[in-house]
Amino acid sequence: MAMKIGEKPFFDRVDDALEDGFMRNAMAKAQDGLRGRKLNATVGDEQIGDWEEWRSAGEEIRRHTLENLDYYLDQLSENFARLGGHVYFAETAEDATRYIQEVAKKKNAKKVTKAKSMVTEEIGLNEALEEIGCEVYETDLAEYILQIDDHDRPSHIVVPSLHKNKEQIRDTFRDKANYTGTEEPRELTAFARSQLRETFMEADIGVTGCNFAVAESGTISLVTNEGNANMVTTFPETQITVMGMERLVPTWNELDVMINLLSRSAVGQKITTYVTNLTPQLEEDSIDAPKEFHLIILDAGRSNALGTEFQSALHCIRCAACVNVCPVYRHIGGHAYGSIYQGPIGAVLSPILGGYEEYGELPYASSLCAACTEACPVKIPLHEHLIKHRENYVEKKGMTGEKMAIKTFGIGASSPALFKLAVKGMPAILGPLVKDNSITSGPGPMKLWTSVREFPAPGKDNFRNWFNDRGKGRE
Amino acid sequence: MTAGTIHNKEQFLNRITSQLGRDRNRQVGLPEWQHRPQLDVFSGASVNELAAAFKKNSLEKSTFVVNTDKANLAEALQEVIMKYGGGQVVASKDARFGEFGLDAVLDNEKTHIWDTNRGQENIEIAKKANIGLFISDAALAESGTIVQFNDKDIARSISLLPTVYVAIVPKSTIVPRMTQVVQAVHQSVEEGNNLATCINFISGPSNSADIEMNIVIGVHGPVEAVHVIVEDL
Numbered sequence: 288m289a290m291k292i293g294e295k296p297f298f299d300r301v302d303d304a305l306e307d308g309f310m311r312n313a314m315a316k317a318q319d320g321l322r323g324r325k326l327n328a329t330v331g332d333e334q335i336g337d338w339e340e341w342r343s344a345g346e347e348i349r350r351h352t353l354e355n356l357d358y359y360l361d362q363l364s365e366n367f368a369r370l371g372g373h374v375y376f377a378e379t380a381e382d383a384t385r386y387i388q389e390v391a392k393k394k395n396a397k398k399v400t401k402a403k404s405m406v407t408e409e410i411g412l413n414e415a416l417e418e419i420g421c422e423v424y425e426t427d428l429a430e431y432i433l434q435i436d437d438h439d440r441p442s443h444i445v446v447p448s449l450h451k452n453k454e455q456i457r458d459t460f461r462d463k464a465n466y467t468g469t470e471e472p473r474e475l476t477a478f479a480r481s482q483l484r485e486t487f488m489e490a491d492i493g494v495t496g497c498n499f500a501v502a503e504s505g506t507i508s509l510v511t512n513e514g515n516a517n518m519v520t521t522f523p524e525t526q527i528t529v530m531g532m533e534r535l536v537p538t539w540n541e542l543d544v545m546i547n548l549l550s551r552s553a554v555g556q557k558i559t560t561y562v563t564n565l566t567p568q569l570e571e572d573s574i575d576a577p578k579e580f581h582l583i584i585l586d587a588g589r590s591n592a593l594g595t596e597f598q599s600a601l602h603c604i605r606c607a608a609c610v611n612v613c614p615v616y617r618h619i620g621g622h623a624y625g626s627i628y629q630g631p632i633g634a635v636l637s638p639i640l641g642g643y644e645e646y647g648e649l650p651y652a653s654s655l656c657a658a659c660t661e662a663c664p665v666k667i668p669l670h671e672h673l674i675k676h677r678e679n680y681v682e683k684k685g686m687t688g689e690k691m692a693i694k695t696f697g698i699g700a701s702s703p704a705l706f707k708l709a710v711k712g713m714p715a716i717l718g719p720l721v722k723d724n725s726i727t728s729g730p731g732p733m734k735l736w737t738s739v740r741e742f743p744a745p746g747k748d749n750f751r752n753w754f755n756d757r758g759k760g761r762e
Numbered sequence: 763m764t765a766g767t768i769h770n771k772e773q774f775l776n777r778i779t780s781q782l783g784r785d786r787n788r789q790v791g792l793p794e795w796q797h798r799p800q801l802d803v804f805s806g807a808s809v810n811e812l813a814a815a816f817k818k819n820s821l822e823k824s825t826f827v828v829n830t831d832k833a834n835l836a837e838a839l840q841e842v843i844m845k846y847g848g849g850q851v852v853a854s855k856d857a858r859f860g861e862f863g864l865d866a867v868l869d870n871e872k873t874h875i876w877d878t879n880r881g882q883e884n885i886e887i888a889k890k891a892n893i894g895l896f897i898s899d900a901a902l903a904e905s906g907t908i909v910q911f912n913d914k915d916i917a918r919s920i921s922l923l924p925t926v927y928v929a930i931v932p933k934s935t936i937v938p939r940m941t942q943v944v945q946a947v948h949q950s951v952e953e954g955n956n957l958a959t960c961i962n963f964i965s966g967p968s969n970s971a972d973i974e975m976n977i978v979i980g981v982h983g984p985v986e987a988v989h990v991i992v993e994d995l
Contacts, residue, residue, distance in 0.1 A: 313974075316974075316975070317974075317975055320975045321975070334803065334804075334815075334904060335799065335803055335904070336799050336802050336803065337799060340797050340799035341797075341799050343796070343797040344795065344797035344798060344799060344800070347793075347795060347796060347797060348795070351792070351793055354782070355787055355790045356778050356782070357775045357776075357778040357779045357782070357786060357787065358786075358787045358788075358789075358790040359790070360774075360775060360778070361771070361775055364768050364771055365768070367766070368765050368766040368767065368768045369765055369766075370763065370766070370956070371763055371764060371765065371766050372766045373766040373767045373768075373769075374766065374767070374768045374769065374771070375769045375770065376768075376769060376770040376771050376773075376774035376775075377770070378770070378773075378774060378777075382770075386769070426982065427972070428970045428972040428973070428981060429972040432972070432973075446971070446972055446975075448972060448973075452974060453973050453974050453976075456973060472973040472974065472976040472978050473978050475973055476970060476973065476978040476980070476981055477980075479981070480980070480981060480982055483982065484982075487982070488885070488889070503948070503951050504947075504951045504957055506957065506961075512968065512969050512970060512971075512981075513968050513969070513970045513981035513982050513983070514922060514968035514981055514982035514983020514984070515981070515982045517918065517922050517962070517982075517983060518922065518982050518983075520960075521918045521919065521922060522885070532774075532778075537792055538792070538948050538951075539944040539945075539947045539948040539951070540941075540944055540945065540948050542944060543800055543939075543940045543941050543944040544800060546940065547800070547939075547940070554971070556905075557819065557904060557905040557906075557965075558902070558904075558905040558907055558940070558963065558965055559965070560823070560964065560965050560966060560967070560968055560969055560983075561962065561963070561964060561965075561968075561983070562940075562962075562963035563960060563961075563962050563963075564960065564961040564962070564963075565959065565960055566956075566957045566958070566959055566960075566961075567766070567959070568956060568957075568958075568959040572878055572914050573878075573913070573914040573917070573959065574878055574881060574882065574884050574885060574914070574917065574919075575884075575885060575917050575918050575919045576912075576914075576918065576959050576960065580766075584774070586774065586777070590777055590778055590781050591781075593778060593781035593782055594781045594782050594783045
């Protein structure tokens with residue numbers, strides 16, 4: 288399934304979303320909640336001083352790291368391998384899944400537990416493991432809900448099941464997992480705990496994503512709340528961690544700043560319940576630690592942004608603060624983006640990773656209000672990236688309707704006679720469409736406008752006539 | 763220790779280098795960071811102020827807090843164990859328990875001290891245990907967080923599998939925030955030391971807000987947590 292969600296064209300997906308009243312209410316409620324929590328834990332928390340200073344610290348750390356990405360990845364991989372871990376640099380999603388399949392086959396793995404990870408969703412890892420006969424268990428509560436609901440897709444980077452209410456979750460649990468309880472979140476959560484408890488212990492392989500890797504020590508840092516990531520990395524004999532190649536920091540000192548920015552921006556917590564930092568030490572006589580540790584470092588299109596005006600998009604720490612303030616996301620929800628990365632960062636990243644052919648329309652899912660840029664904890668100029676994407680998309684598409692309209696206007700405006708004719712003729716041309724002095728269903732390029740609001744009918748008079756008549760009156 | 767393998771590195775990194783439009787940097791120094799707000803948090807705070815903030819922030823994270831001193835620790839710990847229902851206790855193998863005068867508390871048939879010689883049996887006991895008991899290596903005032911440097915004796919399971927975790931927090935180990943812990947870790951790395959296989963920052967019981975943003979305490983990790991702050995100065 289990988290990065291793409293659904294097969295319908297973008298505007299059809301948007302229409303579907305706009306008709307889904309429940310989903311839109313859920314999104315609005317969740318956005319308000321997450322946004323409020325973030326504000327309390329950032330600008331509202333005097334304990335940590337000036338939040339802007341933290342953002343600036345985050346920005347300079349991310350910029351330096353990405354500018355020297357080759358150096359720090361080299362350092363990370365050498366340190367990880369020195370301690371007995373195995374590192375695989377994967378240029379594509381297919382490279383990554385092939386390597387992981389090989390490891391799973393070698394270990395004769397039957398059961399795989401997973402902690403929440405967007406990057407493994409991006410590469411379609413579950414399907415790849417199922418293809419070779421593994422049973423894959425999502426253990427993050429939201430991912431567990433999606434998985435047992437016939438592999439529904441994520442609608443939010445941090446809370447993937449945001450589009451579902453507790454009644455729907457109860458029904459899914461009842462239909463798919465013989466749940467007999469109520470829709471109370473506490474009861475539903477307790478059910479998930481009991482269902483997964485033994486599975487954690489029986490798994491042969493534990494799979495995680497990576498919030499940050501620390502280059503100086505070969506450490507993987509996981510930022511979580513439920514305890515499932517700890518279960519996944521404690522009991523299976525083999526651990527596999529997949530990281531986007533940009534998700535690292537030089538030293539532990541920078542990790543500190545990034546963890547603070549992520550915890551507070553993503554979920555409004557001073558720190559998440561668990562910040563678990565794992566370094567391979569595989570020959571130690573531990574009973575409850577993996578004996579084999581694989582790290583997959585994934586490009587999959589990320590390097591397209593390096594050295595371009597989009598480089599800072601790779602500074603992203605996946606907190607979804609931009610998603611939680613986006614007025615467009617609020618109305619269309621996550622699935623309408625057609626990508627596992629939604630909201631403003633999704634509209635910036637998806638075309639970089641998946642190309643304009645597939646995701647070129649996403650940058651139009653924005654009002655360019657710049658709330659995203661203001662919310663970003665590492666100061667990515669998201670709305671500027673969206674504008675640049677639009678420019679590239681139009682140039683790539685060649686003569687689009689928009690471009691043709693502008694060109695036609697240019698021809699008309701450069702000739703006084705043509706301009707006069709066009710202005711005079713407009714009421715007559717649009718006349719048949721006018722009803723009660725407005726147009727409610729326009730043709731061609733007007734259709735997008737009139738599908739959501741009325742277009743005023745052109746006046747019978749025009750500015751030139753009015754101006755000339757006004758001049759005459761003065762004489 | 764046998765080193766692990768690295769696949770496709772040069773090809774992968776060369777592509778990055780080429781995209782960045784420069785030669786490969788073989789030595790990169792960290793810049794002098796212009797923004798370091800982390801150093802100002804609780805700057806100059808006294809031990810008591812840090813302990814008070816740690817307590818407040820622990821309570822905010824649904825964690826029960828007990829204040830005691832070294833002389834009364836054993837008794838306080840017994841009370842906590844009883845308050846949370848007694849039953850099976852699993853404790854880390856840690857010489858500091860003896861230093862804190864807790865050997866007698868741990869010496870009973872309901873308490874299992876982690877013993878690598880007993881292999882998987884440790885995990886079976888921890889799975890059924892009501893209480894996981896350990897000594898925190900550091901604590902963060904800003905967020906009510908305890909820190910574990912896990913190894914084969916300070917096992918990961920102890921703070922993870924039982925229904926309740928009980929962390930003994932020597933007051934002197936409370937620092938302003940994560941900053942001070944990572945500085946120590948960074949220094950240790952610089953000195954060429956190997957790190958603990960798991961450095962775990964834990965802030966109260968496990969929880970989730972994945973269902974309609976309702977916070978539910980107790981998911982896959984412990985359902986309850988206790989921080990016992992000990993005056994040890």
